[in-house]
Amino acid sequence: MNSLLMPALSGKSQKTRPYLLPELPPDRYYVEAPTPESLGNGSLIFIEDSDPFDRYTYRLRNILYSGKTAYQNVLIADTVNYGRALMLDGAIQSSQDDESLYHEVLVQPAMLRHPSPRDVLIIGGGEGATLREVLVHRSVKTATMVDLDQELVDLCREHMGTWHRGAFDDPRVRLVYEDGRQFMENDDARYDVVIIDVVDMLDNGPAQALYTRQFYELLKRRLRPEGIVAVQGLEFCFDDAAPHAALARTLRTVFAEVHSYSAAIPSFLSTWGFLIASDWFRPDEWTAHEVDATIQSKLGSQWLSHLTGDYLKSCFSLCKETKFMLSLPGPVIEDGVDLILPPHIEEVEKPYATFPIPG
Structure with missing residues (x-):
């Protein structure tokens, strides 16, 4: 998978809540979600090419490490939505929040x-x-x-x-x-x-x-x-x-x-x-x-x-x-044999239902 780092765009600020927040147990506390303004214009977007057609994007607060080991490209960064995260070869592997x-x-x-x-x-x-x-x-x-x-x-x-x-x-x-x-x-x-x-x-x-x-x-x-x-x-x-x-x-x-x-x-x-x-x-x-x-x-x-x-x-x-x-039957993964997956299966489109459906 490939990845890109690019500047993030700013957006609207968060509005004031017109209600009281419920009291939490002693081991919990509230954290306000950041706004684009609070991140400043220097924030980055990490783009993961999830497949040949789609891309996933993650907004970053800051980058702790970006480099290459002997085996893979490594990015460790603090994301906005998921906390600190590890990306290997352009794909997210793990995030702090989940x-x-x-x-x-x-x-x-x-x-x-x-x-x-x-x-x-x-x-x-x-x-x-x-x-x-x-x-x-x-x-x-x-x-x-x-x-x-x-x-x-x-x-x-x-x-x-x-x-x-x-x-x-x-x-x-x-x-x-x-x-x-x-x-x-x-x-x-x-x-x-x-x-x-x-x-x-x-x-x-x-x-x-x-x-x-x-x-x-x-x-x-x-x-x-x-x-x-x-x-x-x-x-x-x-x-x-x-x-x-x-x-x-x-x-x-x-x-x-x-x-x-x-x-x-x-x-x-x-x-x-x-x-x-x-x-x-x-x-x-x-x-x-x-x-x-x-x-x-x-x-x-x-x-x-x-x-x-x-x-x-x-x-x-x-x-x-x-x-x-x-x-369904299909291929087994073997040493020395490329895994060629079967084609995607689509279901024949059903006619529009007439309600109530006859029993």
Whole structure:
């Protein structure tokens, strides 16, 4: 994806409210949204080319870092609407205001469902927030984080403290700066939970090696019998399900139980997909009450900002059209084979309804 930085345009100022604001709990406070005037004429717009036809724009307050590591272009900036944000190769990866939602939804279903996760492997997750969500579990004895880009991790240590919250310095952590695929080929440790939080597979690039059947076969050999895998599952909605569906099909060639779920991530301007894979876990057999009881037992009531039993169950509830898209046969992601997705599917336009619709 390409990106542009350009001056922002000014707009109208905010009006005075003709009402009293309600009193908030002690741990909350109000923050006025900025106006274009308050930002001044020097503010910038970050433009993300989300696909060949559309662009997303983010207004920036200021830039903390803009440069290139050995592997990718990096921008760390304070945005107006989403707080501090990390952009890699022109695409937003994480933002301060909603990263807790993304990382709770990615990490906690697997960590909560496993009876007692002791040894956890994270591939990717350079900001440290995935690691943070793992380490909150008292049962964890070792957390191995593998990331290709040490320069990026160092930048995140410096500029993204609210993500990692010191997690990199926890004595249970082992940091490995290596290609994730190479690590899996050489590693002989066993893990209870594996979390894959790497960049999207774009245009059959290097990251695709972390999405293939052969990679998941390597990974499964490193799992203990009750092991669970959680995967960042790409943009995912009924109108854009093909890449996620290919990933789900690929996981199903290796694991007996593979389940898709999703959450709307505001800064991504999209619904985002996740997958949980194992040989035993079925989300429909895990009630909301059981989820809440597990959260209370393992984490207590204060840690999570978003996840509850009811909310997690809703994440696994997919619409009719999405289920149809996931049910279709199609390509599996393989080593050395370009992934060519099937054409977009359109529904034959239905005639205008006559109301009331006959029973």
